[in-house]
Amino acid sequence: MTPATDLPDDAAAPREAGHLVLAGTPIGNAEDASPRLRRLLAEADVVAAEDTRRLHGLAGRLGVQVTGRVVSFHEHNESERADDLLDVVEGGGTVLVVSDAGMPSVSDPGFRVVARAVERGVPVTAAPGPSAVLTALALSGLPTDRFCFEGFLPRKAGDRSRTLAALVDEPRTLVFFEAPHRVAEALAAMADAFGADRPAAVARELTKTYEEVLRGTLGELAERAGAEQLRGEICVVVGGAPARGPVPVVELVPAVLARVDGGERLKDVVADVATGSGVPKRDLYAAALEARKG
Structure with a gap:
């Protein structure tokens, strides 16, 4: 039997690998904080906090001491600080x-x-938590099976119009963040781009005392937002573009003949026009020939 010997310091068991953890924090109601978040904070x-003062305020409300x-x-500072944080994990x-x-x-650092x-190659995981995007979507009353998140719209009118124009035919439900002082202008721009009759919802102060979903x-929401000052954190949810029926063949003929x-x-x-519009090539060809005879 080999006698036991003391291991040298450099042969000590390696320290367990660390982790980078992204954790969801309450969007309004502190009671939504998970037990895992409380433990991780302690x-x-x-x-690494977006606002250290708000972090300490949250910890105080949760009764957690951040050690x-x-x-x-x-x-x-996210880019310059990233490697320092990852060095700690390693x-x-x-x-x-x-x-x-x-x-x-x-729409936040991370x-x-x-x-x-x-x-x-540094381990990274998440402690899921509240999400304004999912909460607004769930409360909107609009389809939730397919959706896309577009964040904040550009502040300049021209850039905003171009962004919305690119989304006109998007069939999925759209979710936006918006500042309260810009929401009326944003809703008006959406009504212009998508049509005033497109269904939508404005969710504000989610999970807070004055939570409201309009x-x-x-068109109706833009008018209301223009008449009264909507306050607080705001999400705008917009129904996707309705499915369009096939374009009548007769409407495509002038463009074909012009080319x-x-x-x-x-x-x-x-062949090109039929593929782009979804109509049968045979029908379009026949209609074009008939129009040329006339």
Whole structure:
């Protein structure tokens, strides 16, 4: 039997690998904080917070003492601070990333540090929590089976119009964030782009005392927002574009003949237009020939 010997210091068991954890925080009601969030706030070696004062305020409401180092982590320093945080993780520590409300990286800091963690092969996970996007979607009364999140619209009118124009035919339900002082203008722009009769909902102060969800058409909501000052955190949910029926063949014929008059082959033009509109090539070809005879 081999006698036991003392192991040298450099042969000690390696420290357990650390983790980068993105945690969801309450979007209004502190009671929505998960037990896991409370534990992570108390145990993490480093807490990277979008606003350190708001973090300490949340911890106080939760009755949690943050024992780790607290650092600011926002859109202006995320890139430069990412590697420092990941160094802590590689050293075996736990780094907790939190935003002011909701899930980090969803219109909040977090994306860049996760991307860098992937590049470096650093473990990253999430402690899911409240989400304004999903809460607004669920309360809107609009279809939830397929949706897309568009974040904040551009502030400049021209950029906003171009962004909305690209979404006119989007069939999925759309979710936007918007500032209270811009929501009336944004709703009016949506009504212009999507049509005043498109169904929508405006959700504000979700999970808070004065939670309110306004439902109606974009035209109605734009008029209401213009008449009264909507306050608080706001999400706008807009129904997707309705399915369009097939374009009547007769309506496509003038465009076909115009291209033929411009020198293109009738057969090639018909194939291109039919593919783009979903009509049978045979029907369009016959209609074009009939129109040329007339």
